Amino acid sequence: MNKSHFIITGTSRGIGEQLAKMLLENGNFVYGISRGDSNSLVKYENYIHFNIDLCDVLVIENLLGKIFDQININNTGMICLINNAAMLEPLKSVDQCNAEEINKNLQISLIAPMVLTSCFIKQLDNVEVRRKIINISSGSGTSPAPAMSVYCTAKAGINMFTQCVGVEQSKRNNPIEIIAVDPGMVETEMQIVARGKNTHDFEMSNFFKQVHQTGQLQSTEDLGKHLLNIIDKEIEPGKLVKYSEG
Numbered sequence: 001m002n003k004s005h006f007i008i009t010g011t012s013r014g015i016g017e018q019l020a021k022m023l024l025e026n027g028n029f030v031y032g033i034s035r036g037d038s039n040s041l042v043k044y045e046n047y048i049h050f051n052i053d054l055c056d057v058l059v060i061e062n063l064l065g066k067i068f069d070q071i072n073i074n075n076t077g078m079i080c081l082i083n084n085a086a087m088l089e090p091l092k093s094v095d096q097c098n099a100e101e102i103n104k105n106l107q108i109s110l111i112a113p114m115v116l117t118s119c120f121i122k123q124l125d126n127v128e129v130r131r132k133i134i135n136i137s138s139g140s141g142t143s144p145a146p147a148m149s150v151y152c153t154a155k156a157g158i159n160m161f162t163q164c165v166g167v168e169q170s171k172r173n174n175p176i177e178i179i180a181v182d183p184g185m186v187e188t189e190m191q192i193v194a195r196g197k198n199t200h201d202f203e204m205s206n207f208f209k210q211v212h213q214t215g216q217l218q219s220t221e222d223l224g225k226h227l228l229n230i231i232d233k234e235i236e237p238g239k240l241v242k243y244s245e246g
């Protein structure tokens, strides 16, 4: 079977790095995007890394064109965009946040995935090969929490964006698959930041500490297995999928 090509944001650590590793182990090609490098991925010859700050909308608009130039579309199993990178902070009540913090979070967690999705669809609209977009969401997109308004809003936006594009695609002759996935709670740097905050500044840190202490966090490896199944499955456009469905 022809190997697939995966464009994944946030491959320097956490869920993105682990998923990229599993896809590479299966012989696929991965184009990773983050500011930092991943030491564990550079050894794979099918891995290409782009050191990019997702705050820079103009750079990301041109990025997919550069990636698609390297792919022989006719000799490909699937082309898949995984919008995984996101930012958790600011973890403060909204009156404590400044404009720059709010803007930066939404730029990385919401606007970059929207721009990448737009470019992906524009550039692959008339291609016959299987194409899929997976937006990594969060339970936070449907659960309001104090001092997390910016993150929760970005994830609620990801959910609504995915559903709207799903409606658009379902009317097309040659639709591009698009879903959002809630990965559940996973042991990564993001969790370490959340539980490491002072309870006085961020009352939700108690919740994150408890989740950790009671062993409720899944490993990136376990989540990766669910994500591989979700990548393979054909799922109705715009659906919000829980990781355990994979």
Ligand SMILES: NC(=O)c1ccc[n+]([C@@H]2O[C@H](COP(=O)([O-])OP(=O)(O)OC[C@H]3O[C@@H](n4cnc5c(N)ncnc54)[C@H](OP(=O)(O)O)[C@@H]3O)[C@@H](O)[C@H]2O)c1
Pocket (backbone or CB within 6 Å): 009, 010, 011, 012, 013, 014, 015, 016, 033, 034, 035, 036, 037, 052, 053, 054, 055, 083, 084, 085, 086, 087, 108, 136, 137, 138, 139, 183, 184, 185, 186, 187, 188, 189, 190, 191
């Ligand atoms: N971990 C959980 O429990 C959990 C729960 C629900 C949802 N999620 C979601 O799962 C996804 C992955 O989270 P994670 O836990 O793996 O987070 P993580 O360990 O903090 O990794 C985040 C990734 O995003 C990249 N990133 C952040 N800012 C960036 C920027 N400005 N430009 C380019 N890349 C940037 C980081 O790379 P650089 O810093 O090198 O740029 C890193 O590779 C996120 O969408 C998150 O919201 C996670």
